[in-house]
Every structure is written in C-alpha cells, then in structure tokens.
Amino acid sequence: MTAAVEIPVWLLLLLVAASGYAVLNSIFLPGVRWFVRRRLNRAIERINSSLRIQIRPFQRTRRQVLIDRLSYDTQVIAEIEKLATDSDVPRRALQKKVRTYAREIVPSFNAYMYYRLGYWLARQISRFIYRVKVGAADIDKLRQIDPQSTVVFVMNHRSNMDYLLVTYLAANQATLSYAVGEWARVLPLNLVVKGLGGYFVRRESNNPLYRKVLERYIHMSTHEGVCQAVYLEGGLSRDGNFGRPKLGFLDYMLRSFDAETDRDIVFIPIGINYDHVLEDLNMLAWTDPHSKRKGLAFHLRNVARFLRFNLFVGGDARFRRNGYASVNFGIPVSAKEFSAAKRIQFKRLSKEQRFEQVAALADTLMDGIRHVIPILPVPLIATVFVRNPQTGLRSVDLIVEVDRLIDELIHGGAPMREEEKPRNSTLLQSLQLLQRRGVLIEEDDRYFAGPESLALLNYYANSIAHWLVVGGRDEDSAAAMHDARTG
Numbered sequence: 001m002t003a004a005v006e007i008p009v010w011l012l013l014l015l016v017a018a019s020g021y022a023v024l025n026s027i028f029l030p031g032v033r034w035f036v037r038r039r040l041n042r043a044i045e046r047i048n049s050s051l052r053i054q055i056r057p058f059q060r061t062r063r064q065v066l067i068d069r070l071s072y073d074t075q076v077i078a079e080i081e082k083l084a085t086d087s088d089v090p091r092r093a094l095q096k097k098v099r100t101y102a103r104e105i106v107p108s109f110n111a112y113m114y115y116r117l118g119y120w121l122a123r124q125i126s127r128f129i130y131r132v133k134v135g136a137a138d139i140d141k142l143r144q145i146d147p148q149s150t151v152v153f154v155m156n157h158r159s160n161m162d163y164l165l166v167t168y169l170a171a172n173q174a175t176l177s178y179a180v181g182e183w184a185r186v187l188p189l190n191l192v193v194k195g196l197g198g199y200f201v202r203r204e205s206n207n208p209l210y211r212k213v214l215e216r217y218i219h220m221s222t223h224e225g226v227c228q229a230v231y232l233e234g235g236l237s238r239d240g241n242f243g244r245p246k247l248g249f250l251d252y253m254l255r256s257f258d259a260e261t262d263r264d265i266v267f268i269p270i271g272i273n274y275d276h277v278l279e280d281l282n283m284l285a286w287t288d289p290h291s292k293r294k295g296l297a298f299h300l301r302n303v304a305r306f307l308r309f310n311l312f313v314g315g316d317a318r319f320r321r322n323g324y325a326s327v328n329f330g331i332p333v334s335a336k337e338f339s340a341a342k343r344i345q346f347k348r349l350s351k352e353q354r355f356e357q358v359a360a361l362a363d364t365l366m367d368g369i370r371h372v373i374p375i376l377p378v379p380l381i382a383t384v385f386v387r388n389p390q391t392g393l394r395s396v397d398l399i400v401e402v403d404r405l406i407d408e409l410i411h412g413g414a415p416m417r418e419e420e421k422p423r424n425s426t427l428l429q430s431l432q433l434l435q436r437r438g439v440l441i442e443e444d445d446r447y448f449a450g451p452e453s454l455a456l457l458n459y460y461a462n463s464i465a466h467w468l469v470v471g472g473r474d475e476d477s478a479a480a481m482h483d484a485r486t487g
Contacts, residue, residue, distance in 0.1 A: 047111055053147050053174035055111055058224035059197065059333075063108045070102040070217055071095070079212040088428040094209065098103040101213040107177065114175055118196040122168035123274070126161070129293060130274070131327035134169050137330050137372050137415060143333055149264040150225045152253070154365045155167045156242065156270075156373070157231035161325065166229060166270065169327055179249065181235075203234065211325040218252040225263055227462075230456070231357035232366060236279070239288045240462030242370065247355060251292045254358060257346045259339040267366030269330030271415075273463050275323025275378035275430060276437075284455050323433055326374030330416060370466050372415050377422045377430035380405055382460035383441070392446040395431060399424055 024342045048054040058066075070076065089215065127131055128262065136142055139419060145151065155162060167176055177197040185200055185404070202210060221228065230250075233243035253265060277283070303373060344357055384393070384401045393401065404423055422430075434440040439453045449457060 015310065034264070047080075047115060048091060050172065050174075051174060052413050053227050055152055055175055056225045057225055058221060059111075059175070063106055064070060066106045066220075069101050069103045070106060070213060070220065073216045073220075076212055076216055079209055081208060090455070097209060098213055098404060101210050102217075105199050105201075105214060107194045107197050107199050107219050109175075109177075110195045111175065113192075113195040114197060118167060118193070119171045122164040126165050128326065129322050130279075131323065132165070132169070133324055133326040135326070135328045135372075135374070135375065135415070137328065138352045141332055142329060145266050145268075146264060148225065149334075150222050151227045152222075152267050153227075153229040153270050154232050154267050155229065155367065156272055156369050157233055157236050158240075158272055158274060159236070159279055161274070161278060162231075162272050165272065165325055166325060166387055169381075171435055172346065176229045177226050178222065178391070179230050184187060198304045213257075215252045218249065219256055222253045222265060223256075223262065232369070234268065236283060238283050240459040242366065242466070245359075245366050247358050248249055249363055251355065251358050251360055254335065254346045254361075257335060257339075259336045259345060265335035266366055267333045267335070267368075269333070269372060271328045271372035271381065273328070273374040273376050274325050275376050275433065276321070276461075278458060284459060289407055320431060321436065323375050323378055323430055324374075326376055328372035328374050330368040330372040333361070335361075335485045336365075366390045371413070373407070373463060373466075375414055375416050375467075376410060376426050377402075378433065379423070379464045381427065381434065382457040383464065385447075385457050386454070386461045389449055389454060392443070392448045394446050396429060396449065398431070399427055402427055409464065409467045412467045414464070 076098055078089055080098065082093045083094055094426045110483060153170070153176065154165065155166065163178060170176060177195060177199065179199045179201045180193050181201060181203055190200070205211065232245040232250075235245040237243060257265065278356065309338075335346075338361055342357060342360075344353075346354060346357065349357065366417055380402045381398065383405055384398060388401075403421065406416065410416055410418070431440065435442050435447070438450055441450050
C-alpha cells in the first residue's frame with residue numbers, strides 16, 4: 001500500500017485537469033448559479049414591489065423551457081403535419097426549423113439587466129438629447145386598469161428613439177416586451193435586446209411555419225399577462241403621416257381570446273412626437289424613388305457627427321438643437337368591453353369575421369393614438385410655412401400665425417389647453433433650431449423656407465395635420481370630438 005507508483009507527467013496533468021473540471025462542474029458552478037439566482041430573485045421581488053404591473057412568472061421561466069414549450073405546441077405540431085403532407089418535406093427537417101425559429105423569437109429576459117442597463121440607458125439617452133414631456137388623457141382611467149390584465153401599449157412610430165423614450169417613461173409601471181426588426185440581429189446588440197425582453201420578427205416573411213411559431217409565442221405571452229409594446233403601423237413613418245394599421249399582431253393576440261374566461265387585454269394608445277426626429281432625412285430619402293439607400297458608413301458618419309456636436313456641450317445647447325420629445329398616454333381600450341359592445345367572441349368567429357372585427361378595433365386604437373399626438377413647436381412652425389411656402393414671415397408675425405393655428409387645433413379637438421400654448425421664447429428657440437439645420441433661412445428678421453426644405457417641413461407638419469378642420473370634417477363634427485375629448 002505504500003509502494004510508489006510512477007506515471008507519465010502528461011497523464012498526471014490530465015488527471016489534475018479532470019479533477020479540476022469535476023470540482024468546477026459539481027461544486028463551484030452550482031454554487032455560483034445558486035448565488036446569482038438568489039440575488040436575482042431578491043432583485044425581482046424588490047422591483048415587483050414598486051411596479052403596478054408586476055413581472056410575470058412567464059418572463060422568469062427558463063428560456064429553454066419556453067423554447068421546448070413553443071416547439072411542441074399542439075398547433076405548431078399540426079402545422080408541421082400539414083406541411084409535411086402537402087410538400088413532402090420530412091417532419092424532422094420541419095421540426096428543426098421550428099426550433100431555429102423558436103430560439104430566434106423567444107427572449108432571455110433578465111430583470112436585473114432591464115433596470116440596471118436598459119432603463120438607465122433609456123433614461124440617460126432620452127434626457128441627453130431632448131427635453132422630455134409626458135402627459136395623459138385620463139389619469140383616473142389609467143389607474144383603474146386591473147394589474148392582472150395583459151397591458152399592450154399601441155403607438156405610432158416616428159423614430160427608433162421611441163423604444164428608449166417609452167421604456168424610460170413606463171419603467172415605474174411595467175416592463176415592456178417589444179417586437180424588434182431584423183436590424184437588431186447583430187452581435188452584441190441581439191444579446192442586449194433579448195436580455196431586455198425583446199423578440200425578433202421577420203416582418204416580410206410569408207413562411208407559414210414561421211408565422212405559426214410567431215403567432216403561438218405572441219399568444220402564449222399575451223395569455224400569460226406579459227406587458228407588450230406594439231407599433232400598429234408596423235414600421236417607421238416615411239413622410240410623417242399615419243400609415244394603415246397592420247392587423248397581424250392584434251389578430252395573433254385575439255384569435256384565441258375568450259372574453260368570459262381569459263384575463264382581459266387592455267390596449268393603451270400612446271402618441272409620440274418630436275421637434276427633431278434624428279432619422280428624418282433618412283426617412284425622406286426612402287420616399288424618393290431616385291434616392292439610393294444609405295449604407296452603414298453613412299449612418300456611422302452621422303452618429304460620429306451627432307456625438308461631436310452634442311457630447312461636449314451643455315444641456316441648454318443640446319435642447320436648443322433638438323427641442324422636445326413628448327409622449328401622451330391615451331384612454332385605455334378593453335378587449336372584454338369591446339367584445340361585449342360588439343356582442344362577439346373572437347375565438348368563435350370565422351377568419352373573415354374575425355379580421356373585420358380586428359380591423360374595427362385597430363381603427364379605434366389608431367383614432368386613440370391620433371387624439372393624443374403631442375402638439376410641439378416645430379410641427380406648428382412647419383405647418384405655418386407649409387401653408388405659406390412662398391411667404392417670408394417676421395418672427396413676430398410667425399408667433400401670431402402659430403397662435404392662430406393653435407386655436408384652430410384646439411377647436412378641432414386637439415389635446416391642448418390655452419394655458420399649454422408654447423411661450424414666445426420657446427417658439428423663437430424652435431425657429432433657431434430650424435435655422436441652424438438650414439430648413440429656414442433668415443434675412444433681416446424675416447424667415448423663408450429653404451429651397452430644399454419643403455419636404456422636411458411637410459414631414460413635421462403631417463404629424464398634426466389630422467387635427468386641422470379641412471374637407472369633409474366640418475366645424476360641428478370637430479366641436480363634437482372636442483366635447484368628447486374634454487368629457
């Protein structure tokens with residue numbers, strides 16, 4: 001028993017490495033995982049105690065469990081069987097695709113990352129660039145929302161800053177799950193997006209298997225009460241106007257909805273507007289058929305230029321360059337109340353009947369968004385110049401015209417009161433903002449629209465154009481809408 005045993009050095013090193021791996025895998029790593037999980041659970045409990053809409057158990061479930069649940073969902077399996085029969089593709093190949101889609105879609109939500117990184121970044125960047133304003137059409141109705149319902153924020157989409165702005169402003173109420181386009185599927189951005197609860201969507205995909213997997217994930221998260229944020233128009237506004245609502249996401253949420261047994265789905269319209277949309281020129285380039293799409297180098301130069309002009313200046317100088325970013329929360333729309341008013345049950349409707357009702361709900365939500373679009377100085381000034389494209393206006397005359405325009409908007413039912421009219425100093429700062437950008441040209445205190453600026457002025461004017469009493473919308477209907485808004 002005491003005899004020496006000789007072994008080669010390479011074997012000794014191999015045994016030491018194997019022993020180290022066993023200790024690491026059996027003792028150290030489980031201990032680290034337990035410690036991290038314990039701290040994370042405590043952090044979630046602290047966060048939940050301060051949230052009106054708490055983090056759901058679905059969001060805390062291990063990602064692999066959700067992937068398996070989605071991959072073997074009965075409707076997904078039925079779609080695999082159908083495609084295997086119709087197209088003669090092996091079931092194993094289709095199941096492999098399903099797992100790929102599921103891994104791509106299912107997020108890896110991390111509450112610690114959401115609040116320590118996501119919220120901090122959203123807050124810092126939003127306040128670094130803009131003066132942020134927030135309002136609500138009816139605070140009492142927002143407070144009356146059942147915390148156990150599924151809350152869905154439905155918004156207009158003017159800028160990629162929308163993600164940060166709404167995340168920042170809603171952080172003390174709920175954690176949001178966004179549908180994110182394929183532009184974010186690059187390392188390391190995709191890891192951050194998934195950690196913050198976002199899920200990737202192939203917006204142009206017509207693959208029936210992919211659409212089924214996406215549909216079932218949205219159904220699962222909605223059924224489990226996950227708070228979501230949806231851009232009804234689907235993408236960024238190219239010309240400042242509102243687009244037609246896309247029905248896909250709403251249909252996925254509602255096609256299996258049972259108003260009698262399921263938790264309620266409450267849609268909150270949100271209107272977003274800016275004095276300076278950072279991507280405005282790029283958006284206009286998309287609408288020009290002769291303009292080539294800008295490449296990565298162009299966007300990187302723009303980012304570098306933005307940082308060079310804003311990183312080392314004071315807050316007042318930045319705000320004079322970028323102005324306001326404003327978010328208004330509208331009146332909630334309950335899916336249960338909508339179903340009761342229409343006397344329908346979504347899950348029992350045929351496809352044609354369901355889409356008809358989903359379209360009616362989408363129109364209601366779009367109207368709710370339009371009704372709370374913030375009215376900001378730059379859109380007001382842009383509207384005045386769009387109405388007077390060849391006229392030079394003195395600053396005093398411009399202030400008078402803006403004041404008249406606001407009265408017209410208020411009469412049309414816009415969400416603004418007399419006491420909320422922008423001050424003269426604010427309007428003058430907005431004039432300087434447009435002048436510095438070359439949108440307006442100033443000569444002896446008389447301002448003219450730049451020769452290449454009409455499209456950009458239209459872009460900003462279009463954000464509030466729906467409130468102007470024109471064409472088929474007479475004064476009586478405008479007054480009725482105003483009465484409804486002021487209740």
